[in-house]
Amino acid sequence: xxxxxxxxxxxxxxxxxxxxxxxxxxxxxxxxxxxxxxxxxxxxxxxxxxxxxxxxxxxxxxxxxxxxxxxxxxxxxxxxxxxxxxxxxxxxxxxxxxxxxxxxxxxxxxxxxxxxxxxxxxxxxxxxxxxxxxxxxxxxxxxxxxxxxxxxxx
Amino acid sequence: xxxxxxxxxxxxxxxxxxxxxxxxxxxxxxxxxxxxxxxxxxxxxxxxxxxxxxxxxxxxxxxxxxxxxxxxxxxxxxxxxxxxxxxxxxxxxxxxxxxxxxxxxxxxxxxxxxxxxxxxxxxxxxxxxxxxxxxxxxxxxxxxxxxxxxxxxxxxxxxxxxxxxxxxxxxxxxxxxxxxxxxxxxxxxxxxxxxxxxxxxxxxxxxxxxxxxxxxxxxxxxxxxxxxxxxxxxxxxxxxxxxxxxxxxxxxxxxxxxxxxxxxxxxxxxxxxxxxxxxxxxxxxxxxxxxxxxxxxxxxxxxxxxxxxxxxxxxxxxxxxxxxxxxxxxxxx
Numbered sequence: 001x002x003x004x005x006x007x008x009x010x011x012x013x014x015x016x017x018x019x020x021x022x023x024x025x026x027x028x029x030x031x032x033x034x035x036x037x038x039x040x041x042x043x044x045x046x047x048x049x050x051x052x053x054x055x056x057x058x059x060x061x062x063x064x065x066x067x068x069x070x071x072x073x074x075x076x077x078x079x080x081x082x083x084x085x086x087x088x089x090x091x092x093x094x095x096x097x098x099x100x101x102x103x104x105x106x107x108x109x110x111x112x113x114x115x116x117x118x119x120x121x122x123x124x125x126x127x128x129x130x131x132x133x134x135x136x137x138x139x140x141x142x143x144x145x146x147x148x149x150x151x152x153x154x
Numbered sequence: 155x156x157x158x159x160x161x162x163x164x165x166x167x168x169x170x171x172x173x174x175x176x177x178x179x180x181x182x183x184x185x186x187x188x189x190x191x192x193x194x195x196x197x198x199x200x201x202x203x204x205x206x207x208x209x210x211x212x213x214x215x216x217x218x219x220x221x222x223x224x225x226x227x228x229x230x231x232x233x234x235x236x237x238x239x240x241x242x243x244x245x246x247x248x249x250x251x252x253x254x255x256x257x258x259x260x261x262x263x264x265x266x267x268x269x270x271x272x273x274x275x276x277x278x279x280x281x282x283x284x285x286x287x288x289x290x291x292x293x294x295x296x297x298x299x300x301x302x303x304x305x306x307x308x309x310x311x312x313x314x315x316x317x318x319x320x321x322x323x324x325x326x327x328x329x330x331x332x333x334x335x336x337x338x339x340x341x342x343x344x345x346x347x348x349x350x351x352x353x354x355x356x357x358x359x360x361x362x363x364x365x366x367x368x369x370x371x372x373x374x375x376x377x378x379x380x381x382x383x384x385x386x387x388x389x390x391x392x393x394x395x396x397x398x399x400x401x402x403x404x405x406x407x408x409x410x411x412x413x414x415x416x417x418x419x420x421x422x423x424x425x426x427x428x429x430x431x432x433x434x435x436x437x438x439x440x441x442x443x444x445x446x447x448x449x450x451x452x453x454x455x456x457x458x459x460x461x462x463x464x465x466x467x468x469x470x471x472x473x474x475x476x477x478x479x480x481x482x483x484x485x486x487x
Binding site: 003006007008009044110 | 174207208210211212214215221243244247248329330331332333334335336337338339340341342
């Protein structure tokens, strides 16, 4: 029988490709001028998803860099808005870029990511799928521990 | 006898309905881990339903190595034929050695049907599960012959070896937030056509009886004599912040509701103190109370079997003794 497999954390997971996962990476967070996305592993004492990434629009233009749920570079003039359990980011037009919110259970937490994310070539790398996201392209779908970013801070 | 090398793994059925009160799956995970260590294998919890993420995480937190999830809106409500066919397919593919479920209302209906479909053996309402050191078989201990003896049963030739176990027989492992496990999503077709149609489900109203968590339990049997005399247990329970349980004869006599039944076909309790009054000590009953830290038994018959397992025995009229205890406690508390 065919099956899909992932890892699952007792404390916190994301919903990616219709599977629970403690954390995942898209692209390569090393090079500065390229797409990458990290939904990082959340330690047992924390409750919220942690999002990092260098995001591009459908034309392949660099629009936003996120570090730990905060914008650090924002050439696309996107707007970050806090919501209950997370945040959402809009294009200047009002169109949703990405929404991240965490649902808390009695003993665990689940972060949902919604939105369409593109890379430097304008290729779709992440899109909504049922409750979570479906991801495309090179990546690592089940992190065992917090992602070790390089010296560049990415 | 040789272990069947074609079958591997210990599966637990994830009975998550009425979670957090219903903790039998967590208890079976803990026991499964003990068994798995002896067999050098893993514990997998099988989880069917809709929006089951929380439960998958809870099972990993309590020790499951693997959670196998079939998550689909059509599985939101329990349909025995759908569940039986689905789990039978999973078992045929993965071939676990052992499959255990809680002896809840759900498990008691589902597991026999599944065992029949698989043409394998099922021991119901087990009070103990162990691995035979020589054969590697699951030794399933269950009261037999009306509760007069405990039978140790093995399933030598068919797989999986199946058993249901009462809630409360085993202890669960503590919740561990740092736990990590594997999660498997089988790509399996869900057959929903069936002969029984669910029209409506409704949660039963009424005061919850929380015997399994009570630190003091007072149990009444037929020796109390009447429904009015049975009331003394409730009066004492109020004073002692305890819960009231009953034996089957007391329930059949209409003195108590069946949610208070203790024993082989009822609940198992592990209180710090258990006072059992007017109960003879039949095995079908005592299997449900053997986990108590201290047992005080009251019976007019000095030869009643209950005294064999009691830490303190009082020979006398059960109601008279309890009424006296109530009077004394009311003055002190």
